[in-house]
Amino acid sequence: MNTPAFSNQVAEQAVHWLIEIQGGTLDHRQQLAMERWLQASEEHRQAWAHIQRVNQRLSGMSSPLAHATLQAPASASRRRALKMLLILGAGSAVGLGMHASDSLPPLLADYRSPLGQRRRMQLDDGSQLQLNTASAADVRFDGGQRLVRLLEGEMMLTVAQDQRPLRVQTRDGLLDLSAGRFNVRRWASHTGVAVFQGSAGLAGDLLESGHQARFDEAGWSVRTALDANSGAWVDGMLVAAHMPLAAFLEELGRYRRGQLNCDAKVAGLLVSGSYPLADSERILDLLEVALPVKVRRFTRYWVTVEARA
Amino acid sequence: MRSAPPVLSHSLEGLYHDHHGWLTGWLRRRLGCPHNAADLAQDTFMRLLQARETPVLNEPRAFLTTVAKRVLFNHYRRQELERAYLLALAQLPEEVAPSEEERAIIFDTLMELDRLLDGLSAQVKRAFLLAQVDGLTYNEIAAELGISLATVKRHLNKAAMRCYFAL
Numbered sequence: 001m002n003t004p005a006f007s008n009q010v011a012e013q014a015v016h017w018l019i020e021i022q023g024g025t026l027d028h029r030q031q032l033a034m035e036r037w038l039q040a041s042e043e044h045r046q047a048w049a050h051i052q053r054v055n056q057r058l059s060g061m062s063s064p065l066a067h068a069t070l071q072a073p074a075s076a077s078r079r080r081a082l083k084m085l086l087i088l089g090a091g092s093a094v095g096l097g098m099h100a101s102d103s104l105p106p107l108l109a110d111y112r113s114p115l116g117q118r119r120r121m122q123l124d125d126g127s128q129l130q131l132n133t134a135s136a137a138d139v140r141f142d143g144g145q146r147l148v149r150l151l152e153g154e155m156m157l158t159v160a161q162d163q164r165p166l167r168v169q170t171r172d173g174l175l176d177l178s179a180g181r182f183n184v185r186r187w188a189s190h191t192g193v194a195v196f197q198g199s200a201g202l203a204g205d206l207l208e209s210g211h212q213a214r215f216d217e218a219g220w221s222v223r224t225a226l227d228a229n230s231g232a233w234v235d236g237m238l239v240a241a242h243m244p245l246a247a248f249l250e251e252l253g254r255y256r257r258g259q260l261n262c263d264a265k266v267a268g269l270l271v272s273g274s275y276p277l278a279d280s281e282r283i284l285d286l287l288e289v290a291l292p293v294k295v296r297r298f299t300r301y302w303v304t305v306e307a308r309a
Numbered sequence: 310m311r312s313a314p315p316v317l318s319h320s321l322e323g324l325y326h327d328h329h330g331w332l333t334g335w336l337r338r339r340l341g342c343p344h345n346a347a348d349l350a351q352d353t354f355m356r357l358l359q360a361r362e363t364p365v366l367n368e369p370r371a372f373l374t375t376v377a378k379r380v381l382f383n384h385y386r387r388q389e390l391e392r393a394y395l396l397a398l399a400q401l402p403e404e405v406a407p408s409e410e411e412r413a414i415i416f417d418t419l420m421e422l423d424r425l426l427d428g429l430s431a432q433v434k435r436a437f438l439l440a441q442v443d444g445l446t447y448n449e450i451a452a453e454l455g456i457s458l459a460t461v462k463r464h465l466n467k468a469a470m471r472c473y474f475a476l
Contacts, residue, residue, distance in 0.1 A: 069397060
C-alpha cells in the first residue's frame with residue numbers, strides 16, 4: 001500500500017538504514033542489525049517497501065529532466081507572491097486544508113490516469129489493466145506472486161491464467177483473484193468489487209461471477225447481482241437504471257473538473273439511460289430534457305442542478 | 310481592501326455566489342489574464358471545499374484572498390517548473406526523449422517531488438537527485454558538490470524524510 005501513515009520513529013529508522021546501505025559501508029554486524037529491524041514488525045517492512053518503491057520510480061527518471069526542473073529558478077512573480085504570503089503571516093486560512101491529505105501521495109505510482117481519461121495497459125503476464133478517471137495503481141510481479149495495488153480510483157482487471165496467484169490490494173484488504181474479469185473501485189470507506197468472470201476471494205470467502213459487493217476490514221457486505229453501470233466506463237458509458245439524481249451527478253462529477261452540485265429538492269429524482277462520458281456537458285443538457293430540472297452554470301467549473309421554476 | 314458586503318450565507322455556495330466574481334477580478338488584476346484568473350478562482354474554492362469546514366467568516370474577502378494568494382503562489386511555481394521542464398525536454402536528443410504520454414506523468418511526478426522537497430536548499434535537492442536518480446556514490450556526490458561526506462549524508466537524510474514520508 002502506498003497510504004499507511006508511518007510513525008515518525010519508524011520513518012527515521014527506515015531512512016537511517018537507507019542512508020547507511022546506500023553508503024555501502026555496512027559491515028556484517030550492521031547487516032544483521034538491519035535484518036533484525038526488518039523482522040521486528042510489519043510496519044518496518046512496509047516503510048522499507050515504500051522507500052524501495054519510490055526509489056524504483058526515481059531511478060527510472062530522466063536525469064536531465066529531473067535536475068533541470070527541480071532547479072527551476074524562482075521567477076519575479078512568485079517572489080512577489082511569496083512576499084504577499086509572508087506579509088499576511090500564517091493566518092488561519094493558510095493553514096486551512098492546505099495539507100488536506102494525511103496519506104502519502106500516490107503520485108509515485110507505476111500507472112496513473114488523468115482526470116477524465118482512461119488508460120489501458122498490457123501487463124507482463126498477458127493480463128490487462130485499465131484505469132478509469134483519476135486513478136493510480138502499482139504493479140509488482142515476482143517469482144511467487146502477482147500483486148496489483150489500487151492506490152486511487154477504479155480499475156478493470158482482465159486476469160490471464162498463470163501459475164502464480166494474482167492479488168489485488170487496496171486500503172481495505174487483500175483480494176485473491178482467479179483468471180477472469182474484475183472491476184475494483186475505491187470508495188471513501190470501502191472497496192467495491194464486481195466480478196464479470198472468475199471469482200474473487202477475501203480471506204477464503206468467494207464472490208462469484210455475476211455478482212458485486214463491497215468490502216472493508218470486516219469482510220464482504222451488500223452482495224448483489226451485477227448492476228448495469230458496473231464496468232460500463234470501460235466502453236466510455238455511464239449507465240443508469242433508476243439511479244437517484246444526486247448519485248448520478250456524483251458519478252458524472254468524477255470525470256469533470258470543478259464542482260457539480262445537486263439541489264436537495266431534486267436529489268431523489270430517478271435517472272435512467274446510457275450516457276456517453278466523453279461529453280459531460282451534453283449529458284447535463286439531456287437531463288434538462290428528461291427531468292424537471294434546470295442546470296445553472298455560474299462558471300464552467302461550478303454547476304448546480306436545481307428544480308425548474 | 311475596500312469594505313466587503315455582509316455575508317449572506319455561511320455555506321460555501323453562498324460564499325461562492327457573493328464573492329466569486331469579485332475574487333476573479335482580484336486575481337485578474339494580479340495575473341493580467343482572464344482565463345487563468347477564472348481557473349485560479351475555481352482552485353481557491355476547491356481548496357475550501359476540500360477543507361470541509363467553512364470557518365466563521367467575519368471578513369470573507371480577507372479570508373478568500375489569503376487562500377487565493379497560496380493558490381497564486383502554487384500557480385507561479387507550476388509555471389516555473391513547466392518552463393524549466395520544457396526547456397530541458399527540448400534539449401534532449403530524440404532517442405532518449407520520453408513519449409507524449411510519459412511526459413505528462415514525469416512532469417506530475419516532478420511537481421510532486423518539488424512540493425515535497427519545498428523549502429530545502431538547492432544543494433540538498435541536488436544531492437538527493439544525484440543519489441536517487443543518478444545513482445552516484447556518496448564520495449562522487451561529495452566531489453561533485455564540493456562538500457564533505459558527512460554533509461552529503463545529512464543532506465540525504467533531510468531530503469529522504471521529506472520525500473518518502475512527507476516529514
